[in-house]
Amino acid sequence: MSSYFSKKPVSQIAKSALPYLILGSTxxxxxxxxxxxxxxxxxxxxxxxxxxxxxx
Structure with missing residues (x-):
């Protein structure tokens, strides 16, 4: 499961955008x-x- 996500660049984008998403929603x-x-x-x-x- 982790190898599947590590191949995808989407997870990297989501990880970097997560703090901004949390901040915005808050x-x-x-x-x-x-x-x-x-x-x-x-x-x-x-x-x-x-x-x-x-x-x-």
Missing amino acids: TVIVSGIALLYTFQCNLIYTANYPKGSRKH
Whole structure:
């Protein structure tokens, strides 16, 4: 199995690109969570405090 992969140059490319792939996916996940978090906070804020639309 290892000899099969060592013959293929694709595995070498994948090994060299793996750190960049991990870094990119981590960045995307973190930014996505941050965006969701801020969006949720804004949604909750506007739901709790509507601007002049409803007075309790």
